[in-house]
Amino acid sequence: MRKLMMIFALGLLASACGSKDGKPGKGFNVFTVQDDKALGAQVNAEILANPQEYPILDPVQYKEVYDYINGIKETIMKTGEVRYAKEFDWEIRIINDTTLNAFCTPGGYIYFYTGILKFLDSEDELAGVLGHEIAHADLRHSTRQITQMFGVSVIANYLLGNREFANQITQGLIGLSFSRTHESEADYNSVKYLCKTPYNAAGGAGFFEKISALGGVGMPEFLSTHPSPDNRIEAFHNHKSTMGCQGNEDFRTRYKAVMSKLP
């Protein structure tokens, strides 16, 4: 499970990249949209079956927080910019853990750690991170990455109902994170989604700005060994400017109020 998770790990922290190339879904993909949905459902089932490693917050007990995040998701889905808005499941879950991260699976299962929810300061920042995650799923980055790593012919031999398929593929993917190109695409699309909402469309930059402001104190080890996130911050703001996004809301007060309900 841990290995499987590594494939789909968000990579929000993965790379600093200033590419302005926002063309969606780069790279050939041998998988079908149905494959993405099936893979995502499989990973989601494994996560739900492993509460020790993934202690999911009860959606009933924490209904207010779930409703709030789902409301942001709906705002993004209604922009018409998400290609698989109707096809994918777009299920959000919260993991009670201090990790400063979020991640998604193919097919639109998205997980936030309480760590990052408490770390962020405002709703536009959360919307930016959520947009980034939605983009990874919507642009089908995971299955593109697998296609590129293993090659079409290798995967084709395993695709049709082979139970060993996932295991064999995942063995080679330990520690893999999304490529810089895919991270840049996800950042670009986060701005594109938010551009049609009242939010500050560069909200996704907030996470990196806050990390930068820490000046290395408490900085996740992985980030500290990478180039500065400054390029990504700059790219968020440049995209917002280039697209002419008008929204500037951060809804800071209500964000803090809702997140105060977290355990």
Ligand SMILES: [Zn+2]
């Ligand atoms: Zn990412």
